[in-house]
Each structure stands twice: as structure tokens, then as C-alpha cells.
Amino acid sequence: MSLYKWGGFSNHKVFVGINNFKILWTDMNFIRSLQNSVLLIVAVTIITMTLAVLFASILTREKMKGNSFFRVIFYIPNILSIVVIAGIFSAVYDPTTGLLNNMLALFNLDHLQKMWLGDQKIAIYSIGGALVWQAIGYYMVMYMAGIASIPESFYEASALEGAGRIRQFFDITLPLIWNNIRTTLTFFIISTINLSFLLVQAMTGGGPDGATEVFLSYMYKQAYTNSSYGYGMAIGVVIFLFSFALSAIISRVTKRDILEY
Amino acid sequence: MKKHAGVSAEKIYHLFIYVALITLAISIIIPVGWVFLASIKQNKEFYGSPWTLPEGFYFQNFIDAFEKANMGTYMLNSAMVTALALLILLVVALPAAYVLARYTFKGSRLMNSLFKAGLFINVNYIVVPIFLMLLKGDTLLREQIGDGFFLDNLFVLAVVYAATALPFTIYLLSSYFQSLPSTFEEAAMVDGAGYFKTMVKIMIPMARPSIITVILFNFLAFWNEYIIALTLIPGPNKTLPVGLMNLMAAQKSAANYGQMYAGMVLVMLPTLILYIIVQKKLTQGMTLGGLKD
Numbered sequence: 001m002s003l004y005k006w007g008g009f010s011n012h013k014v015f016v017g018i019n020n021f022k023i024l025w026t027d028m029n030f031i032r033s034l035q036n037s038v039l040l041i042v043a044v045t046i047i048t049m050t051l052a053v054l055f056a057s058i059l060t061r062e063k064m065k066g067n068s069f070f071r072v073i074f075y076i077p078n079i080l081s082i083v084v085i086a087g088i089f090s091a092v093y094d095p096t097t098g099l100l101n102n103m104l105a106l107f108n109l110d111h112l113q114k115m116w117l118g119d120q121k122i123a124i125y126s127i128g129g130a131l132v133w134q135a136i137g138y139y140m141v142m143y144m145a146g147i148a149s150i151p152e153s154f155y156e157a158s159a160l161e162g163a164g165r166i167r168q169f170f171d172i173t174l175p176l177i178w179n180n181i182r183t184t185l186t187f188f189i190i191s192t193i194n195l196s197f198l199l200v201q202a203m204t205g206g207g208p209d210g211a212t213e214v215f216l217s218y219m220y221k222q223a224y225t226n227s228s229y230g231y232g233m234a235i236g237v238v239i240f241l242f243s244f245a246l247s248a249i250i251s252r253v254t255k256r257d258i259l260e261y
Numbered sequence: 262m263k264k265h266a267g268v269s270a271e272k273i274y275h276l277f278i279y280v281a282l283i284t285l286a287i288s289i290i291i292p293v294g295w296v297f298l299a300s301i302k303q304n305k306e307f308y309g310s311p312w313t314l315p316e317g318f319y320f321q322n323f324i325d326a327f328e329k330a331n332m333g334t335y336m337l338n339s340a341m342v343t344a345l346a347l348l349i350l351l352v353v354a355l356p357a358a359y360v361l362a363r364y365t366f367k368g369s370r371l372m373n374s375l376f377k378a379g380l381f382i383n384v385n386y387i388v389v390p391i392f393l394m395l396l397k398g399d400t401l402l403r404e405q406i407g408d409g410f411f412l413d414n415l416f417v418l419a420v421v422y423a424a425t426a427l428p429f430t431i432y433l434l435s436s437y438f439q440s441l442p443s444t445f446e447e448a449a450m451v452d453g454a455g456y457f458k459t460m461v462k463i464m465i466p467m468a469r470p471s472i473i474t475v476i477l478f479n480f481l482a483f484w485n486e487y488i489i490a491l492t493l494i495p496g497p498n499k500t501l502p503v504g505l506m507n508l509m510a511a512q513k514s515a516a517n518y519g520q521m522y523a524g525m526v527l528v529m530l531p532t533l534i535l536y537i538i539v540q541k542k543l544t545q546g547m548t549l550g551g552l553k554d
Contacts, residue, residue, distance in 0.1 A: 055285065058278055072540050073286045076293065079532045081485035083502040087509055087525045088292045091299070099295060133288065165274070194385050198488060202506060216385055223389040224492065236386055
């Protein structure tokens, strides 16, 4: 289908070969959506993964009061509809009555106040913030299961030999759940591509002026709103290849020997 | 002296951890809680500082949301689609998962790997093709009998939902079936139960934990789903998230905040209640078939 020029509602299809892909290559809007997507994938993945692993290890390793309370709370964003999340963050980011700007005003940080969703430069980071907020809990629970299954004796032995918490984290926890992280990483990237689309669709609709367009939303816009199905499908093919290649690269790069215990 | 320093370092460390945990918890509780509070505020209260507590319990927002914004109908639609999709999903997925887990026949390996491949196909890639397919079916029907069937139809939406959830569900269920001992089936066979009876009377009751997990996850997915619903239901029979989307878009011009937040609460509340009831199961269910101590 990506090789045709087709309006979608008629049976009039024209075979145009790879022409759609050629247009794609020079389409600045597509390039921008690609940049946005890559930015989101890289930034959101790194931040979420780091926070999720840290909080998971804190919640499993440290025996403190309120552990289960925190776990329950952290998982809540994951059960909310993406539309609700979009609504919540519209309220948070609102320039005049929003929670974030008013919070900054409360701490006398007025100069940090921004048009969180209105400014072309910042909007994409605001979307990223919402993505991180949504994803932390889910991955944290995943890693908690992995960390909980590491035998306690490892930590006791290393503590006897004088390893501190940070050392334990890097030398025991991280290597032993590495395989866990690898698998989730691929899932995470796929779901970031998706969720960023849903969130952009619900929150900004790609605006202001296409500044938050990510590639799936661009595809949807071309195919559904703009009715150029052939072109939309060409974008779809590119995205699919891209995410496939990305997960292949990632699983190659992060390959380590799986440690048995 | 040295020991003393160690203790205070420990204290600082604990303090630091608590601060981090509480910060994250607050960043989750406040926005969600704020929406609940906002849903009972009157419209004029929204122009002041967002931190003021509601002046009273302004229930009119919910009534407005139900009556003016049609949220009641949408909620009913959502409930219907979710229930129907879950039903279809279970009726199809349970036998399929059981057979794939237990029996080898010609092509069973191919089927297995096809379903695994299905795990990687993402709904959002195929929304538009699904839409086109249904559109084509509709045009055809319109030519034949003068009326469309596929688009704008909640039943079709439920079927599409069920179909998109199939790979994950079958994967989860069949890995659970595999972990059950096969002696039960042998015993059932000896007692004279056929294949079908064995499945319905013996295996499905035994797989109850994984079935509950499947229902929970898919309930959340179906209830919250919005891009398929947005694409396939252009008419007035919207589901709750799509209705909320419209409400949010309308709110931007009409400045009817209370009603919008009431709508958000309506979407959130069922999932939150369900979560509170089953939160242990949900966070455990994710590791089902995974590591055990």
C-alpha cells in the first residue's frame, strides 16, 4: 500500500513505486517528527529507567515503613487512561491557572515560569515529563520482582567485606537484573513510540505549529485526517523498520553474559 | 567517635531516601487528587489560585456531565464494549491457549510462532488499515443492502478490541497451562471425560489465577483505550475516553472547567476502585510465569 498514491475513499489508486519514500525524505515536517521521536525515546528512556531501577532497589532493599504504601501509589499513573493523563497534565502545565506555574510562584521562582505547552521549544519536554510520570511505576514493579529474587546472602557477604550500598547496587543488583532491564528496554521503546503518539494526540494535537509532532501522530494525520493513505502507509513502513532496527541495535549493544545465581 | 559518624551518615542517607520517595509520591498524589477536588468546584473558583480548596460540594458538575455532555451514555457504551470484548476474548483465547499449550499437531508450531509474532505488532500501526478495511466492507454493504454495518458499530469495536488483545492473552494463558501438571487430564480421561469436558471442567478452573490477571489487564486496556474508538466510531455512540476528549476540546472555548474535571473523575473512578480492590493481584500478576523464589 505504501507504493500507491491513494485518497482512500475511491478505488482510484496510482502505482507510484518508491516515490512516496522520496517525498518523505525531503519532507521537513517528517524530519522534525523524527527528531522529536528520537529525542523522546532517548531522554524518556534514560530518565525513566534510571529512576525506576533506583526506586525499585530502594523499595526492595531497604526495610522501611510505608514500603507497600509507596508501591501502591507509584503504580497509580499506569492504570489511568491516557486521556485522563493528558487532562491532568493540561491542568498542571496551564500557564495562568496551572499547578506547576503556581507552585513555582509559591517558592518565589517566578522567572522559571513558562508556557509549558505553548512554547515551541519546551512543549516536547513537557510531553516527555508526562511520559516519565506515567511509566515509572510500571517498570519499577517489574524490577522489584527481579531484585527480590536475588539471594540475600550475596548482600550479606558483600557487606562483610565492606561494600557500601552504592557499591552493592552497582556490583550486585545491577548486573543480576541486567537481563531483566534488557528485555524491558525493547518493550519500553516500543511503548514510548506509542504512548507519545497517544499523548500528543490528546494533549497538543501536534501543536504548537507541529512542534510536538511525533512520527506516529504524523502518520495518523497524513493517513486519516489528510486522507493521503499511500503516503501515510509509507511513513508507517519507515517507523516499523526504524523501531525494528532500533530494538535490534539495542539488544546487540546491551548484550552481556547472563549471570547465574 | 567513628561509630557516631557512621550513624549520622546512615541517618542522612535514610532522610535522603525518604525525601526522594515522598517527592515522587507527592508528584503523583497531588495532580490526581487535585482533579478530584476540581471536579466539585464551581466554575468561578477556577479563576483564582488553583490551590484553594473547594468552597463546597458542587455536585452540579456531575449532573451536567451526565446530562449535557452525554457522559452517562458514553459510560454505558464503554461498559458494554468492555464487557463484550472481554467475553469474546475469553471465549476465543481460552480454548486456543489450552490447545496450543497441550497438543502438538500439524502446524501447531507455526501457530505458536504466529501468535508470538503478533505480540510485536502494535495496534497504533494498524489503526488506519483496520479503518480502511471496515470502510471497504461498509461501502460494499451499502451497495448491496443500502446500509453500513462495520463502522460506527460498538459490537465491531468490541471485536476489534478482543482481536488486538489476543496475542498477549494467549501467550499469558498458554504459558500458565503449560505449567499445570498433566496428570489431572490423564485422570479425567480415565474417568471418561472427553476433550471438551476436560477443558471446561478441569483445566479452566485450575487456570483461574491467570484468567483473573488477564481479565484485569484487559479491562484496564479496553476501558482506557481511545485511539481505535476515536477512529472507528465517528458517530454519536462514543466511548467514555473519546467523549472526554471532546469535552476537553469543548472546554477550551466554553470555559466549563468543572464539567470537564467531573468527566475525568468519571473515567478514572472505575479503574481506581478496581485497582484499590485488587492492587495486590495486579502488581503480582505482572510477574506471573516469571521468577519465583
